[in-house]
Amino acid sequence: MASIGIIMGSQSDWPTMKKAADILDELGVEYETRIVSAHRTPDRLWDYGKTAADRGLKCIIAGAGGAAHLPGMMASKTRVPVVGVPIQTRALSGVDSLYSIVQMPRGFPVATMAIGEAGAVNAGLMAAAILATNDSALAQRLEDWRAALAASIPEVPVDD
Ligand code: RP5
Numbered sequence: 001m002a003s004i005g006i007i008m009g010s011q012s013d014w015p016t017m018k019k020a021a022d023i024l025d026e027l028g029v030e031y032e033t034r035i036v037s038a039h040r041t042p043d044r045l046w047d048y049g050k051t052a053a054d055r056g057l058k059c060i061i062a063g064a065g066g067a068a069h070l071p072g073m074m075a076s077k078t079r080v081p082v083v084g085v086p087i088q089t090r091a092l093s094g095v096d097s098l099y100s101i102v103q104m105p106r107g108f109p110v111a112t113m114a115i116g117e118a119g120a121v122n123a124g125l126m127a128a129a130i131l132a133t134n135d136s137a138l139a140q141r142l143e144d145w146r147a148a149l150a151a152s153i154p155e156v157p158v159d160d
Pocket of ligand 1: 008009010011012013037063064065066067087
């Protein structure tokens with residue numbers, strides 16, 4: 001059974017949100033993916049949020065762009081932690097998405113990541129870190145992944 005839900009407002013968000021899925025694949029974490037739009041499929045959002053905890057989800061990664069209400073509405077419907085990914089938009093470069101997701105009212109937090117692909121990758125890593133608090137094998141894989149990244153960074157810059 002999947003522990004992580006990756007949800008997004010539109011099919012057009014998938015190329016970004018796939019980066020979260022890719023990192024979870026790398027770390028051996030099971031996840032499910034769904035298109036759930038706050039505006040176009042509000043009933044689907046409601047059902048997903050209502051059943052999330054009972055279905056065993058431990059973290060929900062939610063990506064949306066523009067009037068990006070999905071992460072916040074999901075957080076209002078479930079106690080499962082929600083990690084928000086602001087999708088980079090054409091009109092306003094994703095600043096609209098960021099502001100929509102990050103400014104939650106007191107009481108209903110969304111852990112908001114950076115705009116775009118870096119945010120999606122970090123959302124995957126954040127979800128894995130949450131699971132790793134209760135899974136020592138995953139914790140080791142995450143430590144190894146972090147060490148490999150650190151080892152790949154050269155100490156001295158070179159000319160192109
Ligand atoms: C949002 O509207 C989605 O999250 C997406 O980022 C944006 C545009 O959606 P499409 O018109 O491409 O379906 O709800």
